[in-house]
Amino acid sequence: MSPGLRAAGGIVKKSGKKAAGGFTGIQFHKGKGQHILKNPMVVQSIVDKAGIKSTDTVLEIGPGTGNLTMRLLEKAKKVIAVEVDPRMVLELQRRVQETPYAASLQVIQGDVMKSELPYFDICVANIPYQISSPLVFKLLTMSSNFRAAIIMFQHEFAMRLVAQRDDKLYSRLAVNTQLLARVHHLLKVGRNNFRPPPQVDSSVVRIEPRRPPPPVNLREWDGLDDFLALLAAFNAADIHFSP
Numbered sequence: 001m002s003p004g005l006r007a008a009g010g011i012v013k014k015s016g017k018k019a020a021g022g023f024t025g026i027q028f029h030k031g032k033g034q035h036i037l038k039n040p041m042v043v044q045s046i047v048d049k050a051g052i053k054s055t056d057t058v059l060e061i062g063p064g065t066g067n068l069t070m071r072l073l074e075k076a077k078k079v080i081a082v083e084v085d086p087r088m089v090l091e092l093q094r095r096v097q098e099t100p101y102a103a104s105l106q107v108i109q110g111d112v113m114k115s116e117l118p119y120f121d122i123c124v125a126n127i128p129y130q131i132s133s134p135l136v137f138k139l140l141t142m143s144s145n146f147r148a149a150i151i152m153f154q155h156e157f158a159m160r161l162v163a164q165r166d167d168k169l170y171s172r173l174a175v176n177t178q179l180l181a182r183v184h185h186l187l188k189v190g191r192n193n194f195r196p197p198p199q200v201d202s203s204v205v206r207i208e209p210r211r212p213p214p215p216v217n218l219r220e221w222d223g224l225d226d227f228l229a230l231l232a233a234f235n236a237a238d239i240h241f242s243p
Helices: 040-050 067-075 086-096 129-140 155-162 172-180 218-236
Strands: 005-007 057-061 078-083 105-110 122-126 148-154 181-189 202-209
Touching: 040 067, 040 122, 040 148, 040 181, 040 202, 057 067, 067 078, 067 086, 067 122, 078 086, 086 105, 129 148, 129 155, 129 172, 129 202, 148 155, 155 172, 155 181, 155 202, 172 181
Parallel strands: 057 078, 057 122, 078 105, 122 148
Antiparallel strands: 005 105, 148 202, 181 202
16 A cells, blocks of 8 residues: 555445435535535536546546546446545445445545555546645656546636646746646536535646656756746846846
């Protein structure tokens, strides 16, 4: 087992009435970025656009109560769901019990940003928006040859991620990401498709790592990028150096 992750095992007792969306009365913490995707049409659209093969292992980050997980299990050979909240882990286990997919799901409790990730072909993620940038670069700098990541982001972040050179939103984020991957905006998801609704709209982006990766020393590139950003700031402020 990877450091920082532990398998969530044991038998989960069924109790309580299901709320809308197939989960029991769990209180979600908006401050921790817990927003459960409840619209089944949006869930199915994400699964369809992921391009999952029947032989694929799917890494799902932030499965929550399992609305997306259950659809992924219909497509993939195996789903590895990484969830930090033990309440969600128990609910996800309860939900898959006594279904044909029970043996195809591995639930791991842990913080994805502090852990070495297992092998996977496709990543699907609905994450707290504060880890958006760190997660993107964690995925793109790992050695695993995964095919694509389909991630739900805050809409504004997604637009910055896919921005092109002539766009107003074009920035260091787009430059660094597109150096390492091809990025495509798939669909916009309104805030009312979540429970509880976030304060902003979201978007789903497909990220495909470039293979082979570019022959660039990422640490040197990042340092150069810092220098260019600083130079641009000086130029914008019309600051001149003395000879």
